[in-house]
Amino acid sequence: MTRPGLEIHAGAVRQRLGDSLPPTCRVLLVGETNPYGAEPEFALYCAPANSAGGRLQRLVLALPRTQYLAIWRANLCDGGFDRDEARARAARLLYGDVEARLSSPWSVIVMLGLKVSEAFRASTAAVERWEPFSAMDVGVPGRRLVYLPHPSGRNAATWGEAGAFERARELVRAAAPELWT
Numbered sequence: 008m009t010r011p012g013l014e015i016h017a018g019a020v021r022q023r024l025g026d027s028l029p030p031t032c033r034v035l036l037v038g039e040t041n042p043y044g045a046e047p048e049f050a051l052y053c054a055p056a057n058s059a060g061g062r063l064q065r066l067v068l069a070l071p072r073t074q075y076l077a078i079w080r081a082n083l084c085d086g087g088f089d090r091d092e093a094r095a096r097a098a099r100l101l102y103g104d105v106e107a108r109l110s111s112p113w114s115v116i117v118m119l120g121l122k123v124s125e126a127f128r129a130s131t132a133a134v135e136r137w138e139p140f141s142a143m144d145v146g147v148p149g150r151r152l153v154y155l156p157h158p159s160g161r162n163a164a165t166w167g168e169a170g171a172f173e174r175a176r177e178l179v180r181a182a183a184p185e186l187w188t
């Protein structure tokens with residue numbers, strides 16, 4: 008189900024389950040762009056296995072595929088990364104789509120990578136740069152942000168550190184424990 012004006016997708020699992028969705032839908036995973044296509048259902052999709060979505064599902068979150076696909080997922084840009092487009096989209100994801108009068112169903116936004124965190128930071132009153140592997144409240148009622156390094160294989164230095172996957176998982180678990188219940 009795509010939300011008009013937000014172009015968010017939680018995969019075919021969400022379409023099948025409708026209103027009986029598990030509470031995992033209170034989480035939104037946000038990436039930069041998708042080299043496999045701009046369709047919302049492909050945002051952070053967990054295939055191929057070595058894609059950012061595949062690594063996020065298997066290594067970082069260690070969730071079963073079906074459960075991962077029930078989580079809201081979005082990219083900030085279609086095609087190439089555009090800073091202004093990313094900032095505008097981040098603001099809509101954080102505050103809701105005022106023009107469409109839609110509030111968002113998520114309370115936890117997991118920002119993946121520096122470009123994504125910078126786009127969200129520009130949408131808040133935050134002055135200082137956020138550090139990876141951190142969580143923060145940004146003065147938006149009902150919203151908590153979690154900042155993880157980008158899950159791509161090109162970020163091997165960060166994800167190659169001992170305990171990096173476990174550290175990320177624990178951070179997300181603290182913000183959204185229902186993902187693992």
